[in-house]
Amino acid sequence: MFYQLTLDQPLASSSSGRRHYRGRNQLSEESLVWNYDAHQVAADPPYWDDMISGSIRLGVQAAKMTFKPALIVWTLMAAISILYYTVPATHFIFAGLVTAQEIMGPLFPMIGMGLSVGFLVEFVSVMSSETRQWTRENSLNAVFNFALFGLMGLSTYYRYPLQNEWFGAGNTLGVLATKVAFDQFVWTVLLANPYQCFSYLWKNQGFSFEAVRKRIFPFRTFWGTQMLPVLIANWAFWIPMAFMVYSFPPELQLPLAILAITIWVMLLKVLAASTSKGES
Template identity: 30%
Template sequence: MHIIFRNGLNAAKKNIGPGLLLQGLALALVLLYYFHPPTRQMLLEVPKIRQATGFLFPLLATALFGGLIPFLFLAVRKKIAAGRYISELLFMLGFWAITGLAIDSLYQAQSVLFGDQVDAATIIKKVVVDQFVFSVFWSAPFAIVTMHWKNCGFSFQAAIKSFSRKQFLIKLPSILLALWAVWIPTVAIVYCLPPALQFPLVNIVLCFWSLLLTALNSGENNEIDC
């Protein structure tokens, strides 16, 4: 099997159990929102928190779910090298804070472009833009470049010197295969909620995706290394 498909499929298969679990939880949350009034009332408090915190909400929420919680999980399992705890924590918090701002901007832009209706046509449009435009041209390349920088010991000079266009073009499809396995069904579920609740829900899945991304960029799967 070609290395592109092998790397992506290996990372996706390794996490298929947790991925299905979190997608199930996301679906359960959507169903509870529509059919369980107490849950609906609780979730409707989230936009109030967003309104009170402003632009800090996507920064802090995604840094927590995509950065801090997975970092603690990796630290407990001793998956972080000794002496790199602080740098790894700062990297994960910064990476996911920036990602949170980008995702939040995407959701707001899609509301303007396609509206806030929860119907099949609108959901399909948003999923297509999300997964085949935003992910292909921003989130996956951003992940590859920043993970490469991390793997080079956070040295810009070493990262630039060792970066290869050929290896990038191998790594990109691998990342996308793993990404689509998680996020195509997930964002379809997310877009079934009102816009104000879409961003909070997507953060639930970020814990899994953060761990999946780490698995794909581990030593055995890392095709762009210093």
């Protein structure tokens, strides 16, 4: 899951004092919001090491801001894991999830993740707002997120079985570490992060591919100042969460991943709404 991070200071000079950037290289409005909206990237790309250090600083800052909601989700998932492995009486609940997944097939993650991250999360956002009125923008967000995360759920439906074939279906530390490494440092870096960042950029640019093209070049600067901070911040949440999800049997990993991402995004929505009310 990705959210916007921006920097209110330029990715500035190194210790040598010989690097200087003009005002157009600055990224403004430090904020944390759900919809990804990349700012105009600099015409003169900053130095690579400055971009990396700035991205790490932003990522760590965002991880600190979202630590409490992350801790809630981690605790909830840990409790579910304890229930599953220590309280056999709860197995009928998990069996129901498995049965629903078997009956619905690919529609299970598409509809489940689409409805939860799309419409349910948007409903929570409206209820957390001051007006509590469902607007046309809320409808657009809900439909867009339904499609975006429905496709993400579909990809996960096919990816998880492949990972079990490649790395094993057990929950030993070696198997879990391999799956998490592939999930976070291959799949997320190469596909999930670009997919979501570009999708939200496209939406926030009025669904204009030409506007997106202008925003993302030079790509090195766009990736270093816009995509990398988001990636680092999300690693802080999803690396521990991925270990928990992959510790479950294969047939339960997808439903619990959908549950985790739904609760996580809803908490971020409430956090963003509370922050907005506090500043008004």
